[in-house]
Amino acid sequence: QVQLQESGPGLVKPSETLSVTCTVSGGSVSSRSYYWSWIRQPPGKGLEWIGYMYYSGSTNYNPSLKSRVTISLDTSKNQFSLKLSSVTAADTAVYYCAGGTYYYASVWGQGTLVTVSS
Amino acid sequence: DIVLTQSPGTLSLSPGERATLSCRASQSVSRTYLAWYQQKPGQAPRLLIYGASSRATGIPDRFSGSGSGTDFTLTISRLEPEDFAVYYCQQYGNSPPLAFGPGTIVDIK
Numbered sequence: 001q002v003q004l005q006e007s008g009p010g011l012v013k014p015s016e017t018l019s020v021t022c023t024v025s026g027g028s029v030s031s032r033s034y035y036w037s038w039i040r041q042p043p044g045k046g047l048e049w050i051g052y053m054y055y056s057g058s059t060n061y062n063p064s065l066k067s068r069v070t071i072s073l074d075t076s077k078n079q080f081s082l083k084l085s086s087v088t089a090a091d092t093a094v095y096y097c098a099g100g101t102y103y104y105a106s107v108w109g110q111g112t113l114v115t116v117s118s
Numbered sequence: 119d120i121v122l123t124q125s126p127g128t129l130s131l132s133p134g135e136r137a138t139l140s141c142r143a144s145q146s147v148s149r150t151y152l153a154w155y156q157q158k159p160g161q162a163p164r165l166l167i168y169g170a171s172s173r174a175t176g177i178p179d180r181f182s183g184s185g186s187g188t189d190f191t192l193t194i195s196r197l198e199p200e201d202f203a204v205y206y207c208q209q210y211g212n213s214p215p216l217a218f219g220p221g222t223i224v225d226i227k
Binding site: 064104 | 165206
């Protein structure tokens with residue numbers, strides 16, 4: 001049973017880079033069975049898919065965020081990470097990591113709130 | 119870009135009643151690529167339905183999905199107290215590859 005756990009800074013200053021990590025347990029980030037996604041949810045609002053990465057290194061990003069997003073895998077730590085650059089208050093959200101196929105997410109982390117504020 | 123619209127925005131029902139939630143796409147979506155999620159306050163979303171009508175692991179059979187083309191439906195046959203939550207549909211397409219609808223709130227009448 002794959003389980004996911006996000007970790008992040010909690011608070012990021014405007015214009016800086018947001019970094020969040022997801023630790024995978026009960027499975028491997030090198031598994032061919034999962035696409036590893038990041039999804040966010042601003043407070044009181046709906047869900048926005050950010051992007052995903054496959055074990056092969058291929059990625060797919062939301063065009064609205066593509067210029068600022070990097071998703072990477074660290075097989076040695078069994079983790080995958082999100083970096084979002086040049087953040088503004090509009091990037092304040094709960095950030096979820098998730099795993100699944102390329103067309104749905106079947107396992108989710110509990111989420112981590114990242115606030116962008118000076 | 120395919121845009122998903124969910125209706126109603128809020129559905130107020132009593133335990134034991136039937137809930138019917140709608141998800142409409144601006145363009146045709148393959149049944150394979152339509153999913154439904156449930157989210158309770160303070161929790162991560164949970165996959166309920168994939169492929170428009172297949173229940174995810176551990177999902178009770180009171181949850182069912184149907185539809186094709188541009189119109190999809192999530193039905194909860196008899197609402198249990200734990201079913202009061204927000205429900206999102208989600209499609210896979212071209213741009214962006216994954217997109218969610220705005221959600222339907224199912225609350226207690």
